[in-house]
Amino acid sequence: MAERRHELYLLTPGPLTVSPEVKSEMLRDLSPNAELHRELTAEVRRYLLDICNGTDTHVCVPIQGSATYAIEAGLQTLMPREGKLLIIQNGFYGLRLRELAEGLRLPAATLELPMLPLPTRADVERALAGDPAITHLLLCHAETGTGVLNPVEEVAAVARRHGRKLFVDAVASFGAFPLDVAALDAEAVFVSPNKCLESVPGIAMVIAKRTALEASAGRSASVVLDLHAQWRFFEEAGWWRWTPPTHVVAALAKACERHRREGGAARRLERYRRNWRRLVDGLRARGFRTLLPDDAAAPIIATFHDPDDPGYTFQALYDALERRDIVIFPGRLTATGTFRIGVMGDLVESDMEVILAAMDEAMTEIGVVPARARGAAS
Numbered sequence: 001m002a003e004r005r006h007e008l009y010l011l012t013p014g015p016l017t018v019s020p021e022v023k024s025e026m027l028r029d030l031s032p033n034a035e036l037h038r039e040l041t042a043e044v045r046r047y048l049l050d051i052c053n054g055t056d057t058h059v060c061v062p063i064q065g066s067a068t069y070a071i072e073a074g075l076q077t078l079m080p081r082e083g084k085l086l087i088i089q090n091g092f093y094g095l096r097l098r099e100l101a102e103g104l105r106l107p108a109a110t111l112e113l114p115m116l117p118l119p120t121r122a123d124v125e126r127a128l129a130g131d132p133a134i135t136h137l138l139l140c141h142a143e144t145g146t147g148v149l150n151p152v153e154e155v156a157a158v159a160r161r162h163g164r165k166l167f168v169d170a171v172a173s174f175g176a177f178p179l180d181v182a183a184l185d186a187e188a189v190f191v192s193p194n195k196c197l198e199s200v201p202g203i204a205m206v207i208a209k210r211t212a213l214e215a216s217a218g219r220s221a222s223v224v225l226d227l228h229a230q231w232r233f234f235e236e237a238g239w240w241r242w243t244p245p246t247h248v249v250a251a252l253a254k255a256c257e258r259h260r261r262e263g264g265a266a267r268r269l270e271r272y273r274r275n276w277r278r279l280v281d282g283l284r285a286r287g288f289r290t291l292l293p294d295d296a297a298a299p300i301i302a303t304f305h306d307p308d309d310p311g312y313t314f315q316a317l318y319d320a321l322e323r324r325d326i327v328i329f330p331g332r333l334t335a336t337g338t339f340r341i342g343v344m345g346d347l348v349e350s351d352m353e354v355i356l357a358a359m360d361e362a363m364t365e366i367g368v369v370p371a372r373a374r375g376a377a378s
């Protein structure tokens, strides 16, 4: 039996199971004026630019709130009034991006695609040809609603080729998947601390192209979500506009240090891939089926079809696992009849054994056997 490494396994698409090392950074109170707090903020901003090759072309602007706050701040500050967005939507977070654009009353069109096959160059080119008013593309990189990893380099190539600008919701991918903002020539990339960076929620970051941000002065219709003002404040005062989330910054600085120590995004992705492989193989062996073929799946979250046992309900499985201090997630609107298990966070392969063992107990407790397992037994 594998050793249990955490009291609670939070296997959701964020917040995650965070390492004790990161959490313990939050035990120290810091003055907003403390040199240490300023240095931690600066360190985080530098490190995040560094790992996406943005140091020469981009700036990192942290903002209070969850990742959606950063997306909203970025879109409404960086989109020129005369611009028009094309949202490439093939899952729940694509839908969310559309809701944001609508809420902000930004001129926007949607390229609505099925979950699979993945969006192609031709799909995007067709949409652009049909609507010459489009100035900006917006794509969700790792679609955690379904687990699909979208081809961001290909979409960026289309944007460059046709003189359009690109925004990327890299909230769930940043820190594990390769992302080169200079090569993508991204207008902005939206980033969360509480996904592949393995820190706690409370802030989010926009990695924005310096020239785009410089051109956006005075455009924001919001005071607190004014990305330009937020950026200038960091540059000029060296600290946060409004009350700084001191504990959250300290945690993220430690999480960045751990990220570097692990060997950066490539090593982290390898660890997630091992977790994901172990979990998917383990649940397949128990009769579960994944929503996606392996080659389209981002190995940070696995989406499974509900067992077709009439006795199954998600709530019963959820409750049985929660009694074992393991938290999983239901499927999203765009993938009903599924449930999701995240493998991001301070997790290694042996944790997957703990989870599989708990899954066995939970399934026995609720009296459900996946169909294929039933078939195999008879």
Ligand SMILES: *Cc1c(COP(=O)(O)O)cnc(C)c1O
Binding pocket: 013, 014, 066, 067, 068, 069, 093, 140, 142, 143, 144, 145, 169, 171, 172, 192
């Ligand atoms: C988690 C997530 C978000 C942001 O959600 P918040 O609730 O604002 O943190 C956005 N996009 C994707 C792909 C995500 O996984």
